[in-house]
């Protein structure tokens with residue numbers, strides 16, 4: 701993959717093995733500041749494992765994950781946690797917000813969690829940051845007093861994104877952010893993500909099994925197949941002239957409207 705000299709995230713030769721299974725088999729990925737990259741692949745291709753490796757929830761067996769030129773793999777767990785997790789510079793929005801949001805905990809507490817760990821802000825300041833994060837994803841402050849069971853699926857997904865935004869990250873990985881949403885919520889959330897890049901300058905990595913839903917949203921796509929990158933490039937090029945058979949299959953299943961969106 702071409703290496704922008706100013707890459708925010710630079711993954712090289714990433715390998716992850718679970719037992720006897722090679723789940724990632726030498727993945728390369730670059731993300732520039734403010735860029736939106738789609739990671740596309742069918743179920744089991746290793747997309748979630750890739751995202752979890754970046755935030756330190758999975759230990760790679762080989763390779764490098766460089767964030768602003770610091771290799772997170774080489775740092776080791778403790779130093780990595782101190783350097784990155786507490787700063788909130790890299791955030792992962794988990795798949796399935798119904799499970800990742802604690803059902804008995806108010807939205808206000810969930811959204812401010814990342815700030816509480818850092819401990820520098822007063823309760824009032826944390827509340828203001830939570831309201832700001834909710835506003836960025838198009839939600840009003842009245843939601844802060846509710847629990848996840850009392851809001852809609854679309855709102856839950858937005859709350860999960862707001863929770864990630866509250867630490868003002870420079871890199872946000874989103875694991876299947878729209879797969880559980882209906883078509884109108886899906887389009888609305890994807891548009892919101894595009895606006896976030898513009899407003900915050902954050903780089904986004906959007907993981908999806910659905911290449912069509914990435915049309916008009918991402919700058920580049922990386923196609924993952926059985927733990928390896930089989931194709932990458934600007935979304936217009938991949939849609940117009942897919943190089944790999946697997947990408948062609950994904951496109952054959954895409955609705956015409958999605959293809960028109962990048963034409």
Ligand SMILES: Nc1ncnc2c1ncn2[C@@H]1O[C@H](COP(=O)(O)OP(=O)(O)OP(=O)(O)O)[C@@H](O)[C@H]1O
Pocket residue numbers: 718719723741742743744745746747748749750909
């Ligand atoms: N902690 C784990 N222990 C053992 N195997 C795992 C673990 N996590 C993932 N796997 C296996 O690794 C492979 C890739 O899983 P992963 O969740 O990364 O795929 P995915 O592309 O995100 O799939 P999906 O779209 O269904 O979420 C699967 O075969 C899965 O069963």
